[in-house]
Amino acid sequence: xxxxxxxxxxxxxxxxxxxxxxxxxxxxxxxxxxxxxxxxxxxxxxxxxxxxxxxxxxxxxxxxxxxxxxxxxxxxxxxxxxxxxxxxxxxxxxxxxxxxxxxxxxxxxxxxxxxxxxxxxxxxxxxxxxxxxxxxxxxxxxxxxxxxxxxxxxxxxxxxxxxxxxxxxxxxxxxxxxxxxxxxxxxxxxxxxxxxxxxxxxxxxxxxxxxxxxxxxxxxxxxxxxxxxxxxxxxxxxxxxxxxxxxxxxxxxxxxxxxxxxxxxxxxxxxxxxxxxxxxxxxxxxxxxxxxxxxxxxxxxxxx
Ligand SMILES: C[S@@+](CC[C@H](N)C(=O)[O-])C[C@H]1O[C@@H](n2cnc3c(N)ncnc32)[C@H](O)[C@@H]1O
Numbered sequence: 314x315x316x317x318x319x320x321x322x323x324x325x326x327x328x329x330x331x332x333x334x335x336x337x338x339x340x341x342x343x344x345x346x347x348x349x350x351x352x353x354x355x356x357x358x359x360x361x362x363x364x365x366x367x368x369x370x371x372x373x374x375x376x377x378x379x380x381x382x383x384x385x386x387x388x389x390x391x392x393x394x395x396x397x398x399x400x401x402x403x404x405x406x407x408x409x410x411x412x413x414x415x416x417x418x419x420x421x422x423x424x425x426x427x428x429x430x431x432x433x434x435x436x437x438x439x440x441x442x443x444x445x446x447x448x449x450x451x452x453x454x455x456x457x458x459x460x461x462x463x464x465x466x467x468x469x470x471x472x473x474x475x476x477x478x479x480x481x482x483x484x485x486x487x488x489x490x491x492x493x494x495x496x497x498x499x500x501x502x503x504x505x506x507x508x509x510x511x512x513x514x515x516x517x518x519x520x521x522x523x524x525x526x527x528x529x530x531x532x533x534x535x536x537x538x539x540x541x542x543x544x545x546x547x548x549x550x551x552x553x554x555x556x557x558x559x560x561x562x563x564x565x566x567x568x569x570x571x572x573x574x575x576x577x578x579x580x581x582x583x584x585x586x587x588x589x590x591x592x593x594x595x596x597x598x599x600x601x602x603x604x605x606x607x608x609x610x611x612x613x614x615x616x617x
Pocket of ligand 1: 433434437455456457458459460461462476477478479482505506507508527528529532533534540
């Protein structure tokens with residue numbers, strides 16, 4: 314079987330030097346391997362891919378100065394309903410499933426027992442850096458999950474509002490604030506449906522300098538309302554534009570394979586026209602540890 318491409322030792326060293334230890338180590342046709350702090354997570358479509366990635370990981374780690382503590386494996390099912398939490402395949406089963414990972418000096422909680430996703434989406438790394446560089450006064454984080462964008466903004470002085478249906482994810486978000494010595498007094502955490510909250514914020518006249526729109530492909534709210542990204546992203550963006558400052562920046566992001574950046578831009582332009590606003594679009598630089606077109610499709614809209 315062909316040996317997969319693992320990241321160059323020099324690139325790995327550069328990540329570690331800038332205090333980042335959450336990174337993609339290898340992308341293979343049937344899976345990938347990611348480092349989260351001292352642990353590694355292998356995601357795989359077939360048992361053969363898992364075996365190959367595990368063997369290659371051990372060889373690769375021997376070659377560089379990286380002694381991993383544990384390896385977890387996670388099957389990539391065809392349907393989201395079949396997703397399961399990772400399982401330990403190498404290392405001490407008596408150790409705590411919770412740990413932390415660093416991204417450009419910021420610390421994020423990782424939990425291998427919390428479910429399919431372990432707490433940090435590393436393909437948003439450059440977008441989090443962009444938020445830190447912008448140093449906005451306010452950030453609205455829609456579908457915030459563990460609030461990584463809110464943490465990135467709060468460290469540079471923003472007040473933030475994080476919205477997620479999941480109280481558990483928001484609790485993990487507060488933990489991420491604490492891990493970075495950030496008080497949560499100036500920050501709001503709303504366990505609710507984004508599409509219900511946005512009109513409420515608009516009625517109160519609230520405005521934000523940066524808005525993160527990173528919805529799941531499909532979800533159902535506690536009240537049974539379905540969200541389907543291909544159909545509902547436009548409604549979401551129109552609602553977000555109602556709470557956007559004059560020169561706001563809005564992140565449009567999705568993992569839905571039918572919504573590439575071009576489609577996001579077409580939708581963005583339509584929404585600008587419909588609301589009689591003007592704007593430009595750009596994307597942040599590609600991730601050096603991800604192959605092209607792997608990871609979320611993301612695009613920034615800047616209002617003018
Ligand atoms: C793809 S994750 C977002 C990842 C996040 N932007 C990050 O970078 O860490 C999707 C999140 O949306 C939440 N969610 C799904 N439907 C929602 C809705 N209608 N309103 C609010 N949150 C929702 C889920 O609970 C989940 O935490």
